[in-house]
Amino acid sequence: MTLGLRKLIVICLVGVVFLAANAMIVASWLQERGVIDVARDIRKDFLTGTAITIIVALLILLVRPRGAATAESQKWFGRCPVCDHVLLGRGSYCSACGSKV
Numbered sequence: 001m002t003l004g005l006r007k008l009i010v011i012c013l014v015g016v017v018f019l020a021a022n023a024m025i026v027a028s029w030l031q032e033r034g035v036i037d038v039a040r041d042i043r044k045d046f047l048t049g050t051a052i053t054i055i056v057a058l059l060i061l062l063v064r065p066r067g068a069a070t071a072e073s074q075k076w077f078g079r080c081p082v083c084d085h086v087l088l089g090r091g092s093y094c095s096a097c098g099s100k101v
Helices: 003-021 023-033 035-046 049-061 071-076
Strands: 077-079 086-088
Touching: 003 023, 023 035
Parallel strands: none
Antiparallel strands: 077 086
C-alpha cells in the first residue's frame, strides 16, 4: 500500500467521521436548499424496483474479466499459471511455488 493511498484513506475516514458527527446539520442544510425534495421526486419517478434490478445486473455484467488486463497492468502484475499467485514485476519464477513463469 503506497503512502498516497494511505493518505487518501485517512482523509476519507476523517471526512466520513466529520459528516457522521454533523449529520443533522448536513440534513437540515440539504432540506433548506431543496435537494431532498428533488431527490424524492427523482426516486419516485425513475428508481423503481425494475430500474434498480437492471442497474445492478449491468454493474455485475460490466465488470472486466479477470484475465483481460491492459498492457500497462500486465507489466506490473501477473499471475502464476501453476498456483495462481499474484506476481509483482517481471520476474521469471514464482516466489510461492518456484515454477517458471
